[in-house]
Amino acid sequence: MESRTSNMACDICRRGHHPKKLPFYCAMDARNALYEGRMAYASTMIEMDELEQRGSALVAACEPSNTTSASDRTRSYVEGCTAKQQMAIKRTTEIISAAEKLQQDIDQARKEIEQRKAAIARRKADLATASQGITARRNREFEETKTSIRKLKYHWDREHEATAQYRAALCAEVAKLYRLQRVKKGNPNRYEYKIGGLEVVDLHLLNSTHPEHISASLGHIAHLLWLASHYLAVRLPAEITLPHNDYPRPTIFSLASSYHHGQVGFPGTSPLPVDALDRQYGHIPHPRPLFLDKPLSSFSKEESNNYSAFLEGVCLLAYNIVWLCRTQGIPVGDNSNSFEDFTYMGRNLYNLLNGSSLQRNQPGQPIIDANTPPPTHAGDAATGENDDITKSAPKMGLWSHGAAHTSLNSTTGQEFTRSFKLPNPIKLADKLKARLAQEVPVPEWELIEDDEFGPNDLDDGVLIGGTPQSRSRNPRFGLESYMSVNTVRSHGSADARSSLAAVNDAATKNRERSSNGWTKIKPR
Numbered sequence: 472m473e474s475r476t477s478n479m480a481c482d483i484c485r486r487g488h489h490p491k492k493l494p495f496y497c498a499m500d501a502r503n504a505l506y507e508g509r510m511a512y513a514s515t516m517i518e519m520d521e522l523e524q525r526g527s528a529l530v531a532a533c534e535p536s537n538t539t540s541a542s543d544r545t546r547s548y549v550e551g552c553t554a555k556q557q558m559a560i561k562r563t564t565e566i567i568s569a570a571e572k573l574q575q576d577i578d579q580a581r582k583e584i585e586q587r588k589a590a591i592a593r594r595k596a597d598l599a600t601a602s603q604g605i606t607a608r609r610n611r612e613f614e615e616t617k618t619s620i621r622k623l624k625y626h627w628d629r630e631h632e633a634t635a636q637y638r639a640a641l642c643a644e645v646a647k648l649y650r651l652q653r654v655k656k657g658n659p660n661r662y663e664y665k666i667g668g669l670e671v672v673d674l675h676l677l678n679s680t681h682p683e684h685i686s687a688s689l690g691h692i693a694h695l696l697w698l699a700s701h702y703l704a705v706r707l708p709a710e711i712t713l714p715h716n717d718y719p720r721p722t723i724f725s726l727a728s729s730y731h732h733g734q735v736g737f738p739g740t741s742p743l744p745v746d747a748l749d750r751q752y753g754h755i756p757h758p759r760p761l762f763l764d765k766p767l768s769s770f771s772k773e774e775s776n777n778y779s780a781f782l783e784g785v786c787l788l789a790y791n792i793v794w795l796c797r798t799q800g801i802p803v804g805d806n807s808n809s810f811e812d813f814t815y816m817g818r819n820l821y822n823l824l825n826g827s828s829l830q831r832n833q834p835g836q837p838i839i840d841a842n843t844p845p846p847t848h849a850g851d852a853a854t855g856e857n858d859d860i861t862k863s864a865p866k867m868g869l870w871s872h873g874a875a876h877t878s879l880n881s882t883t884g885q886e887f888t889r890s891f892k893l894p895n896p897i898k899l900a901d902k903l904k905a906r907l908a909q910e911v912p913v914p915e916w917e918l919i920e921d922d923e924f925g926p927n928d929l930d931d932g933v934l935i936g937g938t939p940q941s942r943s944r945n946p947r948f949g950l951e952s953y954m955s956v957n958t959v960r961s962h963g964s965a966d967a968r969s970s971l972a973a974v975n976d977a978a979t980k981n982r983e984r985s986s987n988g989w990t991k992i993k994p995r
Contacts, residue, residue, distance in 0.1 A: 484497055484500070628876070631874065635868030638702050638704070638867060638868030638871075639868050641702040642702055642703065642824045642867060643824060643825060645698050645702065646699075646824035649666055649694075650665065650667055651665070651820065651824060652665050653665075653821055662818075663817070664821050665817075666688065666691045667691045669687055669688050670684075670688070671816060671820070672688040672689065674814040674903060675906070678766075678907055680767075681766075682770075685763050685767075686762040686763050689761040689762065689785065689788065693713065693721040694713060696711065696791060696792060696795070699795070703795075703799070703867070703871055704874065705798060706730070707729075707794070707795065708726050709787040709788070709790060709896070710724040710728075710729035711723050712724070718736075718737045719737065720760070720761070721761045721762070722759060722784065723759050723784045723791075724756055725783070725896070726896065735755060735756065738758055759781065759787060761788060771907075779900070779904070782904050782907075783896060785900075786900040789814065789819075789899070790813065790893065793819060794891065797891045798870050798887075799823065799866075799868070799869075800866055800867075800870075801867075803819055803822075808892065808894055823867075870887065
């Protein structure tokens, strides 16, 4: 029995079983491990049956009358053995069926393994076949992709260039409709600029310019600049608010307040109510006016706060023009960000919107603006800012906020705008205020009725237009005007002489600006 047990081999792993040296690997090994105990149990039961038979035989031999009962016991024993045999046969049949099923599963698993090995071999063969020309195909596809990218970029650049040309054409057209023009003044090489038939206001002459002229000129500039920025798809650093319903005149916001506010009322009116639930616009900024209702000299004395706000608004408007010129590649002077470059708004706006302002000059005949001082040396004119302008080739409409191509919102665009290094508009306003304060205000002209004029009045003023006798001979001059000098006399003789000398200098400088001219005042 032991030899048979030790010679039993596993049907799955095909190895002999040893109860101590070899561990279990499968269910058959476990069955073999239990087989010895079962054999011992079976041998013990057989021995018990033999002992029971011997005892039964001895008892039967001793008691002959009990033969029937012994035969009955033998029959019951035989029947029990038969039942056990049937059970063993049934159990053996089940074991054989399970073994056959297990063998079928093993065969099927082997077939699947072979199929997988064949599939892997086919894939390896296909991969080897495909990898033979993969480098050439990769390079070819890479070149095709690069070519298509270049074509797309070329078409994109062409479309953007055409868009830039359309934008420049729109800007030139709106400048033409607004009658932005350059007119020769005095020297053939000096120019003045007009918009809407009015001369563009000069920031150096704000004290002597009529307030209606200042308001109209600034309004035209603000509207034209807003249209140009709209066509160029550029958001100006200082937000401009044009006249609309309940907002009769243009204004401009500071750099920090622009585009970060809700609805703002017109300056001087009651502020609009703020929604309590709207936390985004908790602070309401104050727009800077771009208009005047009275002369600047009296405006600065009566309303100092509004005077500072007006100067800051004018500087913000000039700042917008220079910033837009720099974004579109138009040079402003020598791009040194000097205060003088910001004050020439007419020249900067004309150079921005009219391509004809970048015309090439003849040798030795530089273009000089009316607002630009003449060069001190003969060679300065040939090496000035206009030569730089003629040598450069600015392209309008390339940089904008409304396109992905050369966008000012990108990192490159932000670095481009930061390279301008423009000064703060508040500092520009301080410089303008200091310069206007240094100018000596010219006394205003007054009109005198006939009954108010007498021969003794000549002691207090200078007669313009003749004497009363000449007026009687020329009745078409109904009113006479004079320049009062009483304010000069009130400061004493020494101050009077210096003040009158300053008035004479101012009158001499402004004689070219007026069509009628000033009357020269002589101290007595």
